[in-house]
Amino acid sequence: MKRLFFLVTTLGVSLVSCNNTGNVPPAIDLHVSFSHVVNGSPVQLDALVYQNNLGQEFSLKTIKYFISRVKLYRAGNTVIALPDIHYVDIRLPETLNYTFAGKIPAGDYTGLSFVYGLIPEENISGRFTQPPESLMEWPEPMGGGYHYAKIEGVYRTPSEEGFFNFHSGMLDGVAYEIHVDRTNQPFTLSEDKAVVNLQMEIQNWFQNPNDWDFAYYGPAIMGNHEAQKAIQENGGDVFSFAITGSLP
Amino acid sequence: MKYKFTLVISIIAWVAGCRNNVEEPVVVPTPYALPIPGGFPEMTIPADNPTTAEGVALGRQLYYDQRLDKDGARACATCHLQAQAFSSAPAVLPHINLGWSRKFLWNGKISGSLEDIMLFEVEEFFQTDVDVLNSDPEYPGLFKKAFGVSKITTREIARALAQFSRTQISGNAKFDKFLRGETTLTNQEYLGYELYYTEKGDCFHCHATMFMTDNLMHNNALDTNPDPGYFTITGDSLDYGKFKSPTLRNIEYTAPYMHDGRYATLEEVVEFYSSGLQKSATVDPLMKNLGQGGIQLNAEEKAALVAFLKTLSDPDFLHNSELANPNN
Numbered sequence: 001m002k003r004l005f006f007l008v009t010t011l012g013v014s015l016v017s018c019n020n021t022g023n024v025p026p027a028i029d030l031h032v033s034f035s036h037v038v039n040g041s042p043v044q045l046d047a048l049v050y051q052n053n054l055g056q057e058f059s060l061k062t063i064k065y066f067i068s069r070v071k072l073y074r075a076g077n078t079v080i081a082l083p084d085i086h087y088v089d090i091r092l093p094e095t096l097n098y099t100f101a102g103k104i105p106a107g108d109y110t111g112l113s114f115v116y117g118l119i120p121e122e123n124i125s126g127r128f129t130q131p132p133e134s135l136m137e138w139p140e141p142m143g144g145g146y147h148y149a150k151i152e153g154v155y156r157t158p159s160e161e162g163f164f165n166f167h168s169g170m171l172d173g174v175a176y177e178i179h180v181d182r183t184n185q186p187f188t189l190s191e192d193k194a195v196v197n198l199q200m201e202i203q204n205w206f207q208n209p210n211d212w213d214f215a216y217y218g219p220a221i222m223g224n225h226e227a228q229k230a231i232q233e234n235g236g237d238v239f240s241f242a243i244t245g246s247l248p
Numbered sequence: 249m250k251y252k253f254t255l256v257i258s259i260i261a262w263v264a265g266c267r268n269n270v271e272e273p274v275v276v277p278t279p280y281a282l283p284i285p286g287g288f289p290e291m292t293i294p295a296d297n298p299t300t301a302e303g304v305a306l307g308r309q310l311y312y313d314q315r316l317d318k319d320g321a322r323a324c325a326t327c328h329l330q331a332q333a334f335s336s337a338p339a340v341l342p343h344i345n346l347g348w349s350r351k352f353l354w355n356g357k358i359s360g361s362l363e364d365i366m367l368f369e370v371e372e373f374f375q376t377d378v379d380v381l382n383s384d385p386e387y388p389g390l391f392k393k394a395f396g397v398s399k400i401t402t403r404e405i406a407r408a409l410a411q412f413s414r415t416q417i418s419g420n421a422k423f424d425k426f427l428r429g430e431t432t433l434t435n436q437e438y439l440g441y442e443l444y445y446t447e448k449g450d451c452f453h454c455h456a457t458m459f460m461t462d463n464l465m466h467n468n469a470l471d472t473n474p475d476p477g478y479f480t481i482t483g484d485s486l487d488y489g490k491f492k493s494p495t496l497r498n499i500e501y502t503a504p505y506m507h508d509g510r511y512a513t514l515e516e517v518v519e520f521y522s523s524g525l526q527k528s529a530t531v532d533p534l535m536k537n538l539g540q541g542g543i544q545l546n547a548e549e550k551a552a553l554v555a556f557l558k559t560l561s562d563p564d565f566l567h568n569s570e571l572a573n574p575n576n
Contacts (some may be wrong), residue, residue, distance in 0.1 A: 046486055061533055129289030131350075135462050139445035139452050152533040163533035219536035220447035 027103035030072075031195040031247055034088050034096045036063055038202045043090065048154060052206040056214050057156040058164065060202065063090040064136065065149035067198070068122060069115040072104060073183050080104050085122065087133045095132075097247050106190045111183035116235055117148025117168065120175045138169045142222055145170050148177055151205065155214035163219045166205065168231045176228040178235035187243045195244045204238045205231065275396040277302040280411075282347070285419025286428060288458055291347045294361055297407045299414055302394035305574070307412025309390070310405060312573045318375040324409070325573065331566060333498035334416060338509035342502050344495050344565070347414035351463045354491050354507040356478045362410035369409070370402045378402060418497050418565040419458070426559065433559060440556025443549055449521075450543065451496070451553075453534045460496040460560060466532040467491075469525035470506060477507070489530050500561045514554045522550060 036043045038050050038060075048059040068085040086098045117123075123145035128134045136146040151166035168176060206212035210230040221227035277300035282291060293299060310316055311324045328334040328343050335342035341354060352358040352365040370376045381387045381400045391397055395404045423441075425431040433441060443449030456462040465478045467489035474489030481487075491507045505511040511520065522545040525531075525538050537543050545553065565571075 126287075130292075131457075131463065134289070134457050135464075137452075137456060141442050141445045154533065160539065162539055163536055165533055165536065219533070220450065222447050 025105040025107045026191060028106045028189065028191050028194050030082070030100045030104050030189070032067075032070075032086070032098050032100070033195055033197050033244070033247055034067075034098075035197060035199045036090055036202060037199060040201070043202060045090070048156060050203070052203070052214070053211045054213055055157075058153055058206075058214065059155075060151070060153045062150055062152035063200075063202070064088065064132070064147075064151075066117055066133075066136070066146065067114055068118055069113075070100070071113045073110045073112065074105075075108060075110055085118065087136070089132060092132065104189070106194070108188050109186065111185045111187075112196070112241070113179065113181045113183055115177050115179055116239070117177035118146060118170075119177055120145075120170060123170055123175075123177075138222070143170055143172045143174075151202070157215055160215060162214070164214050164217070165219050165221065166231070167222050168228060169222065171223065171225055171228055174225065174228070176232045178232055178238075180235070180239050182239075182241060185241070189243065193243055193245045195247055197242050197244050199240050199242075201238055201240070205234055208234060208237060210234055275393060277394055280304050282414060283417060285417065285424065287424070288417075288419055289348070291414060293347075293414070294363060297363055297410060299411050300394060302390070303408050303411035304415055306390045306394045307408035307410070308415075308571070308574055310408055311412055312575065315380050315384075316370070316374050316376050316405070318377055322374075324369070330568075330571060331501070333418070333501040333562075333565060334571075335502040337504055339504070339507055341492075341494055342498060343413060343416045344418050344497050345459050346416065348459055349461075349463050351465070351492055354477070355481055356465050356490075356492050357481050362413050363406055366406035366409040366413070367402060370405045376402060376405060378405070381405070416571060418562040420564045421497065421562040422559040423556075424562075434555070436552050436555045437559050438556075439549070440552035440554070441559075443545070443553050444556055447536070448543065449545070449549075449553055450534065450536060454493040454532075455496045461493045463493065465490040465492055466534070467528065467530045469528070469531045469535045469538055470510075470520075472526045472528050474528050474530075475508065486530055489528055496557060497560050498562055498565060500558045501566065514557055515550070518545070518550045518553050 038044075043060055043063070045060055048057050050058050050060070052058060065088050066085055067088065070082040070084065072080040072082075074080070082100050082102060082104075084098075084100050087095055089095045125137065125140065125144040128136070128146065133146075136150070138145045138147050146169065148168045148170075149166070153164055155162060155164050170176060210233055212230065212234070217224070217227050280299045280301045280303070282299060284291065297303075314320050314323045314326070316323055327336050327340045329336050333342045333344055339354070346352070346362060346365075350359060350361070358365045358368050378400050387400060388398070391400045391404055391408075394408060397404055422431060422433075426433050444451040454462055454464070454466055454468070465487065467474060467477075468491075471489070476488055478487040478490040479485065494502075499505075499514065503512060503514075505514070505517045511517045520542070522542045525535055525542045527538060531538055
């Protein structure tokens with residue numbers, strides 16, 4: 001009995017010691033929450049209250065997109081690659097918070113990166129069989145796979161009013177996914193601070209470097225390489241992130 | 249010795265007691281493998297209503313039985329005619345591949361599973377008198393075999409209908425054979441295919457996936473003062489004029505078209521999308537050329553689109569004897 005007590009006590013002390021020394025950082029869940037703003041304020045859907053650099057008014061009805069290939073960079077050139085593909089729909093609250101499948105080590109990170117959309121190797125027709133993801137399909141006559149994103153709404157100029165369907169994807173085998181690089185933005189993750197809030201600034205889709213002319217591009221751009229390229233170029237500064245303590 | 253005697257007596261009494269309590273054998277329905285066509289995703293089936301041979305057969309019997317109706321005036325099959333892909337005039341939505349649907353009725357009144365829509369049909373549409381079925385000489389035995397129940401309730405009726413509806417699968421149209429590499433499309437059909445699946449025709453956003461529907465609600469610019477549609481369910485003014493996108497599978501057989509059956513032919517429907525769009529406050533941005541009245545197809549393109557739509561016809565579905573009236 002005495003021996004057993006000694007053994008249990010020793011084991012307990014050992015475990016506590018391991019935790020305290022920090023040699024092996026605890027594995028934690030990584031969460032991400034998605035927010036969407038225009039000029040820094042939360043998106044107001046279905047209201048013709050926004051204006052682009054060209055003075056064209058616009059509203060937002062639909063914001064749907066894929067995030068994939070999330071990578072976390074640790075000091076010492078260690079990279080943690082997360083294989084998850086996550087679908088976001090501003091009208092589906094259950095898609096606005098996500099917990100990655102695998103755990104990651106707590107600690108200091110030098111930055112992160114991810115893909116807006118899907119890389120060609122993962123953009124394969126038929127990989128999503130259930131809605132809502134399956135409804136992002138990109139038809140075979142235009143190359144197959146899936147939309148990276150659908151952002152839709154109404155625009156109005158002094159002379160006309162129409163719809164815009166800011167749909168991006170791989171067109172006829174030419175990939176336009178956006179590799180978002182935030183690898184020089186250090187942060188620390190811990191058990192009680194493991195939520196990445198990823199914010200999309202919608203206005204930036206329509207500027208820098210290309211001022212988006214709703215009237216010029218029209219309501220249908222899926223078959224338009226020039227438009228797809230412009231979206232890709234504008235996507236560089238659309239996303240920002242911050243680490244927060246808990247899911248909203 | 250005394251203990252042994254007591255033990256033996258107890259065992260005998262327990263065994264005898266068990267025999268007295270066992271009145272009937274446990275009912276174990278026969279698992280039923282749904283014939284999912286190649287290229288279709290798996291169907292999500294509720295754990296509390298697995299598909300069984302007994303359940304499907306019972307659902308089929310009920311589907312064709314007018315006694316489902318409180319007044320005995322109609323069955324499901326009265327309006328959902330197999331010869332018309334389980335639809336009928338003026339605007340009865342077809343029963344095609346509903347096992348993959350999560351939104352039902354033109355105005356989207358019911359969301360959920362087939363069990364949910366069937367319970368609505370039994371309790372609210374037909375207002376089924378369960379006493380009629382409970383007093384029938386055959387139904388109680390069939391329900392016992394399918395669900396192990398001694399008394400029929402609306403829940404079991406809905407579950408049986410849901411099981412049968414899951415077998416109403418259409419996936420052998422010419423277009424399916426084309427996708428499987430078993431046949432080719434004519435030049436005209438192929439032009440229609442390209443129109444359907446590019447933004448020139450842009451049918452694919454709403455009539456999406458293998459099911460040719462996104463099962464979502466849209467205002468497709470039918471009227472300047474549209475019928476309320478989904479608004480009657482949600483009370484949200486942004487839903488005014490929205491209706492469920494119907495599947496285009498077997499569209500050739502399901503005339504007339506739209507939620508009010510206003511178009512008699514596919515040619516009229518294509519003409520509407522080409523030049524007849526009407527502005528209203530909630531028109532979907534996917535109705536891209538609203539300002540021009542539509543997608544502005546020429547005569548050749550209109551004919552091609554109709555030709556492609558007819559490749560979605562599945563005659564096997566219309567003649568599938570396992571879906572027909574079991575009493576014929």
